[in-house]
Amino acid sequence: MIDGFLALYIFMLAAFTGKEIISRVPVILHTPLMSGSNFVHGIVLVGAMIALAHADTPLAKFIGFLGVALGAGNAAGGYVVTERMLEMFKSSKDKHD
């Protein structure tokens, strides 16, 4: 069990980390970055998997299944579009290689 105040500290530190790592991002990468952070919250899949593993009634199984499918879609789709966007970023120096 994560203790109340410890949880609050984790929340605060993670929030500052999130703001810090994004504050150095140039405008040209904003869209891929939004897409990339969208991918990262696809981690919800892990929570949904655990919830589904503990499900015993048909209704709970159905809701759990929905959660897993949606979470997996968030992760997979988010990854694919972010990777496709970033693949295209090239410097003019790269061209002379």
Place this chain on the structure above:
Amino acid sequence: MDTQTAWVWLAKASYFLAAVMFILGIKRMSSPVTARKGIVQAGIGMVIATLATFAITGGHNLWLIVGGILVGVVPTWLWGRRVAMTDMPQMVALFNGMGGGSAAAIGAGELLKYAQPGAPVLPAATLALAVLGALIGSVSMTGSIIAWAKLDGRMDKRFTFSGQQFVNFAVLAAAALAGLALVLWRLDSSLVVVFFVLALAFGVLMTLPIGGADMPVVISLYNALTGLAVAFEGYVMQNEALIIAGTVVGAAGTFLTQLMAKAMNRPLSNVLFSNFGGGGAGAGEIAGSQKPIEASDAASLLYMAEKVIIVPGYGMAVAQAQHKIWELSQLLIKSGKDVKFAIHPVAGRMPGHMNVLLAEAGVPYDLIADMDDINPEFKTCDVAIVIGANDVVNPAAKTDKSSPIFGMPILDVVDARQVIIIKRGKGTGFAGIENALFYADNARLLYADGKEAANRLIGELKAIEGGGHG
């Protein structure tokens, strides 16, 4: 340590590793040089966390879990692979909606489980986080779906009725009351259902009146909200990976939303609670006339220019003209001209969207300049080409207090010696506002489809250069 404990330890260690990889991955995405490595690293983190989770589920409902993952991964992967770059914003909205839905589903499952008779009683704090995460996740899901439908052209831009603000507020208040009742009064399954119906409805109602021009900010906001919902459900599930990744995304997303709202000079409260992006009201009549130019004359201007700045907007992408524009730019660069691309922070449908579209066409990112860097350069620029951009170059944002876009930072294209505006017809921009730039003395309009115009300019320029040398 028995086997089960060992597996749990392994899973927790993997979550720790994944959290580190997510944070480093997002950080690497902050530079164009390392960005690609960043997303791959975050991807590996996700795979590690997912595999580790199998270790602690102990094989319960294993095939349901595997099936759910396949149902989620296969279609989104295939769809994501072939979707056009212009459609990226709505895809991000859709995938974000899925994440919100998943968080809401976790919340629903937990609330219904503990609502069963004889179930253990959850601490109020945990219950409150489950309810809050479910509320935010539900709003993010249905809101994102509406955002997707709007940007994908499946729904009219706006939907308003009188008293809408009041109805929206009432639905939100009812959802909050239902949530509060679940925490403080009684955890009851039918009340859980009522709570979810209200939360899901609020997401729809909240997004319906928001115009297309504001949609990037809204998608970014929903992205942050999903992160927060994931973090809250992470506390309920006692899962560190969800807590860290969700909180980081929630904070980063909130910051990004603020940056966007600032770039558009639209306080977030205005985006959410007032109507914009539809009506052309406010802006007065503009004196003067729009002066047309032929492609051959425009090409001569370019031929004589030393410094050319190209200002692309979403219209260029819709016309699929970015490849031709880059071909034209290469031609100009080859004859020794200084060519740059000027990007407004909200060009395209999301900040940075235009950069992605230009990158797709092969434009190197070091030729692309941000608004603040390029604005002083317009004064020394011989020809500025505006293609498919409108509101972001409208000087009314600086001069006309009655204009709905007054105060929004713009590209100072009007300072260039000559401005060539490539435009299909005389219509107004996305926000439906007349553009004073089009009536300026140094502005000439080349009426054509973006791709067609670029093609003609390339042809004329080649003809002039051929004649000059031969």
